[in-house]
Amino acid sequence: MAEYVKPLPTINAETAPYWEAAKQHKLVIQKCKKCWNLQHFPRAICGECGNMEFDWVQSSGKGEVYSLTRVYVNRAPGWVDEVPYVFAIIQLNEGIHMISNVVGTPAEEVVIGTPVEVIFEDVTPEITIPKFKVAK
Amino acid sequence: MSVSRKAAIAGIFEHPTRNAPDKTALQLQAECVLGALADAGIDKKEVDGLFAPAGGEEPWISLCDYLNITPHYADTTTIAGPTSQHLAHHAVAAIAAGLVSVAVVVQASKSRSGEGGGGRQRISPVPGSFQDIYGPAGIGVYAMSATRHMYEFGTTHEQLAEIAVAARKHATNNPDALRREPITVEDVMNSRWIQWPLHALDCCLVTDAAGAVVIVSAERARDLRSKPAWILGTATAPAHTSGGWRDITTTAAAKSAPVAYKMAGVKPSDITMAMIADHYSSAVLLQLEDAGFCAKGEGGPFVEGGRIQIGGQLPVNTDGGGLSSAHAGFRGMQNMIEGTRQLRGISYNQVNDVELVLCQEAGGGGYGVRHTAATTILGA
Numbered sequence: 124m125a126e127y128v129k130p131l132p133t134i135n136a137e138t139a140p141y142w143e144a145a146k147q148h149k150l151v152i153q154k155c156k157k158c159w160n161l162q163h164f165p166r167a168i169c170g171e172c173g174n175m176e177f178d179w180v181q182s183s184g185k186g187e188v189y190s191l192t193r194v195y196v197n198r199a200p201g202w203v204d205e206v207p208y209v210f211a212i213i214q215l216n217e218g219i220h221m222i223s224n225v226v227g228t229p230a231e232e233v234v235i236g237t238p239v240e241v242i243f244e245d246v247t248p249e250i251t252i253p254k255f256k257v258a259k
Numbered sequence: 260m261s262v263s264r265k266a267a268i269a270g271i272f273e274h275p276t277r278n279a280p281d282k283t284a285l286q287l288q289a290e291c292v293l294g295a296l297a298d299a300g301i302d303k304k305e306v307d308g309l310f311a312p313a314g315g316e317e318p319w320i321s322l323c324d325y326l327n328i329t330p331h332y333a334d335t336t337t338i339a340g341p342t343s344q345h346l347a348h349h350a351v352a353a354i355a356a357g358l359v360s361v362a363v364v365v366q367a368s369k370s371r372s373g374e375g376g377g378g379r380q381r382i383s384p385v386p387g388s389f390q391d392i393y394g395p396a397g398i399g400v401y402a403m404s405a406t407r408h409m410y411e412f413g414t415t416h417e418q419l420a421e422i423a424v425a426a427r428k429h430a431t432n433n434p435d436a437l438r439r440e441p442i443t444v445e446d447v448m449n450s451r452w453i454q455w456p457l458h459a460l461d462c463c464l465v466t467d468a469a470g471a472v473v474i475v476s477a478e479r480a481r482d483l484r485s486k487p488a489w490i491l492g493t494a495t496a497p498a499h500t501s502g503g504w505r506d507i508t509t510t511a512a513a514k515s516a517p518v519a520y521k522m523a524g525v526k527p528s529d530i531t532m533a534m535i536a537d538h539y540s541s542a543v544l545l546q547l548e549d550a551g552f553c554a555k556g557e558g559g560p561f562v563e564g565g566r567i568q569i570g571g572q573l574p575v576n577t578d579g580g581g582l583s584s585a586h587a588g589f590r591g592m593q594n595m596i597e598g599t600r601q602l603r604g605i606s607y608n609q610v611n612d613v614e615l616v617l618c619q620e621a622g623g624g625g626y627g628v629r630h631t632a633a634t635t636i637l638g639a
Contacts, residue, residue, distance in 0.1 A: 129392065129394065130391055131382070131392065132382060132384070132388030133381060133382050133387070133388055134384065135281060135282070135384040136281035136282065137282070137283075137385065138384050138385060160502065161502075162503050163389070163500075163502075163503040164385055165389075166289075166325055168293065170326065170501070189407070190403040190407040190410075190507060191406055192398075192399045192402035192403050192406060192454040192456070192457075193454065193455035194394060194395075194396050194399060195451070195452040195453060195455065196396065196452075199394075202394045202396065207452070210395055210396070210399040210403070210454075211403070212403060214504075218503075218504065219503040220500070220503055220504050222389060222395075222628070224394065230455075235406065235407065235410045252392060
């Protein structure tokens with residue numbers, strides 16, 4: 124495949140289950156084993172109760188655009204050929220917000236409320252990045 | 260006044276690790292904060308002062324976000340080895356002054372296992388790997404708060420443009436301002452998109468900038484060259500992802516401004532003029548609401564009709580702001596300096612009978628994700 128020149132995530136112990144799931148084309152949300160709080164971005168500690176043990180529940184991957192910007196100016200390699208592109212906060216049906224791109228549709232057509240579903244980009248042999256496309 | 264016996268150490272936690280290649284410094288800090296609070300028997304909700312050294316991405320606010328806490332006092336002063344004791348020194352001062360009652364001082368460093376390097380730009384595992392990989396391109400996270408505000412409240416591009424027009428009008432009288440040619444709403448609307456919904460003229464300049472202020476005790480202020488600008492109220496507050504959902508049309512100013520007003524014993528209608536960090540036109544609009552000058556959602560109509568221009572009801576950024584005078588990643592310094600000029604009567608756009616000035620700076624990572632706000636009220 125063509126080399127992926129955009130920034131790659133750095134995977135560490137506290138976030139590894141998220142990226143492992145992504146590699147298997149699953150979007151997961153951290154759920155505290157003690158207080159059942161869902162949180163994103165994942166981290167080693169529950170933001171509600173301080174517990175450090177989690178389940179990783181699979182998200183439906185469906186949601187809608189909560190907010191977005193259409194990026195017209197970005198000269199960094201990998202991005203410069205894609206402007207304008209969508210940088211968005213997605214509200215998953217589970218109620219959690221996550222940041223991502225909405226791809227596959229002209230940026231001007233993506234608005235707040237556009238329904239989306241997750242897709243998975245295998246950017247390197249080791250790393251898969253969740254992104255979103257407009258749902259039919 | 261002696262600060263001796265005004266504060267005491269109530270909780271301690273030393274992390275058992277001596278080599279933690281699998282944990283970031285951020286995580287180590289978080290574990291230590293929680294460990295020390297547990298030792299003290301104090302809930303993290305009570306923490307109102309966080310003292311954490313600078314370094315890494317988005318210092319201080321990243322830790323607030325990671326722990327999901329909202330202290331209203333921040334300090335990241337870093338002076339090499341003695342840093343923690345120095346931060347404790349500051350914590351004592353803040354407690355003695357009655358600004359903080361539960362302070363946490365934390366430090367974590369990965370001198371052995373390191374925090375990465377390598378040629379390619381290294382994104383932090385948390386939070387960078389969940390946002391920077393998607394190309395925010397600098398202002399994406401700010402722009403998203405403008406988009407949501409327009410969606411929820413009907414704020415228009417033209418209303419945002421009024422803010423840029425007002426700043427430029429003030430800059431025409433400031434010989435040091437970078438951009439001094441007057442602009443119209445139409446000029447703003449015709450400037451190219453940077454990150455929709457923000458046009459180029461909705462965005463601050465990129466300049467060099469520097470400044471300093473001297474702050475003295477009331478006793479020392481009895482004998483000064485110029486009229487002192489009294490600091491009547493001061494507060495700091497964070498806003499962040501709160502574990503996965505936040506209303507991005509409200510900035511951290513909604514938390515810092517009320518604290519400052521209460522300390523000063525004044526209300527928004529008492530304020531004569533305001534200095535509000537204009538990283539983007541939309542930043543001013545949100546902060547005007549959050550500082551209580553109008554209700555949430557009414558910022559658009561508020562900035563119309565010249566209300567925030569010299570001669571209007573609430574002149575804003577009479578030096579030309581970051582939109583037209585100077586912007587090097589911060590506006591708090593210029594806020595305090597121009598606010599003081601207004602109180603002394605020496606501004607290039609002098610407002611009549613200035614009694615109270617609100618200085619408001621909300622910025623950092625971006626309103627859509629995490630940032631910090633500070634409110635300072637100056638008076639005659």
